[in-house]
Amino acid sequence: MPTPVDHDMYRQLLSCFATGVTIITTRDPDGCPVGMTASAVSAVSLDPPLILVCIDHGADFHSALSESAAFVVNILASDQGDLARRFATRETDKFSGVAYTTHPTGQPVLGGGVAYIVCERWDALEAGDHTVFLGRVAGGESSDRAPLLYFRGGYGSLDS
Ligand SMILES: Cc1cc2nc3c(=O)[nH]c(=O)nc-3n(C[C@H](O)[C@H](O)[C@H](O)COP(=O)(O)O)c2cc1C
Numbered sequence: 837m838p839t840p841v842d843h844d845m846y847r848q849l850l851s852c853f854a855t856g857v858t859i860i861t862t863r864d865p866d867g868c869p870v871g872m873t874a875s876a877v878s879a880v881s882l883d884p885p886l887i888l889v890c891i892d893h894g895a896d897f898h899s900a901l902s903e904s905a906a907f908v909v910n911i912l913a914s915d916q917g918d919l920a921r922r923f924a925t926r927e928t929d930k931f932s933g934v935a936y937t938t939h940p941t942g943q944p945v946l947g948g949g950v951a952y953i954v955c956e957r958w959d960a961l962e963a964g965d966h967t968v969f970l971g972r973v974a975g976g977e978s979s980d981r982a983p984l985l986y987f988r989g990g991y992g993s994l995d996s
Pocket residue numbers: 857871872873874875876877890891892894895896897898920923924925926927986
């Protein structure tokens with residue numbers, strides 16, 4: 837069995853995979869909107885329509901999502917880098933001053949993104965220090981805005 841790579845090498849290798857940037861949102865048990873920036877998001881299955889998000893056990897958001905039956909994947913637009921930075925901190929009131937609406941399912945949806953995807957929690961699988969949350973896609977909306985990208989530890993857009 838080969839020896840696994842160290843953390844620096846793992847980060848270096850994975851930073852070469854350019855991704856979009858999302859903010860996953862849900863409500864905590866008190867009904868307050870909560871969210872965190874995430875790029876470990878992927879399509880999984882068409883039938884049923886499943887996607888996945890991988891959340892660090894150490895994130896505050898992990899406990900909120902563990903207790904929630906639904907969540908939203910908000911896909912960020914190229915001018916939403918500040919929002920991505922804000923939701924990647926451990927600040928407690930990340931929603932203060934942030935524009936959002938409430939979807940008929942009760943889930944918070946951020947404004948101004950490329951798209952949002954509303955999911956019902958389908959399953960959760962433990963994978964090392966993360967949990968893979970599988971969501972069954974229940975709806976959403978898309979726009980023609982340009983996406984925010986993340987590559988080698990920095991934000992960019994399709995033009996830069
Ligand atoms: C571009 C970017 C992508 C990220 N992707 C993920 C991810 O997919 N999963 C994860 O657990 N953390 C991810 N993070 C880190 C979390 O956003 C960060 O740990 C955040 O502070 C967690 O907030 P919380 O502890 O308040 O929930 C990412 C951060 C950045 C900047």
